[in-house]
Amino acid sequence: MSTEDDPRTLRIRREVLGIRENLRKKSQALDQCQEQIDWLAGWAALLDAGDTLPKEALEFLDITTLHGWTKLTLRLRFAGLAENLKERRETIVDEVKRLNEALKSMEICPQCSGAGKVFTVVSYERMDEGAIIPRPHSKPCNLCAGKGRISVAN
Numbered sequence: 837m838s839t840e841d842d843p844r845t846l847r848i849r850r851e852v853l854g855i856r857e858n859l860r861k862k863s864q865a866l867d868q869c870q871e872q873i874d875w876l877a878g879w880a881a882l883l884d885a886g887d888t889l890p891k892e893a894l895e896f897l898d899i900t901t902l903h904g905w906t907k908l909t910l911r912l913r914f915a916g917l918a919e920n921l922k923e924r925r926e927t928i929v930d931e932v933k934r935l936n937e938a939l940k941s942m943e944i945c946p947q948c949s950g951a952g953k954v955f956t957v958v959s960y961e962r963m964d965e966g967a968i969i970p971r972p973h974s975k976p977c978n979l980c981a982g983k984g985r986i987s988v989a990n
């Protein structure tokens with residue numbers, strides 16, 4: 837069985853690709869969060885300047901008319917939504933950190949624990965004083981080809 841087909845390699849590869857996909861989605865979600873935070877800031881500035889809101893702002897608020905809204909209630913609504921988005925952004929940033937850490941540990945070769953070599957035969961050597969000393973021998977790990985990491989192409 838070649839190293840590439842080793843079930844451990846395949847499992848790591850699958851998990852790494854899954855996490856990378858998840859990270860891509862988180863990155864998009866972060867961009868979207870930031871974009872919406874920027875919209876809200878822009879609309880709040882329009883309100884402050886006494887300008888009318890664009891229809892996108894109404895769509896974002898999921899309302900069809902500004903009837904019943906005042907400058908103050910709109911301002912509060914924008915502030916509340918921006919607050920939620922900032923919290924969401926922080927949550928995503930934490931998740932991204934966690935995923936990146938998981939990714940790092942996941943790529944470590946499970947056979948050699950990242951050492952790149954495995955200890956194979958231990959021979960014993962008798963010293964002059966009569967003590968017997970074990971001599972570990974190592975060889976490059978065959979699962980990761982001595983790299984210590986399972987490389988997963990992008």
Ligand SMILES: [Zn+2]
Binds near residue numbers: 948978980983
């Ligand atoms: Zn290895």
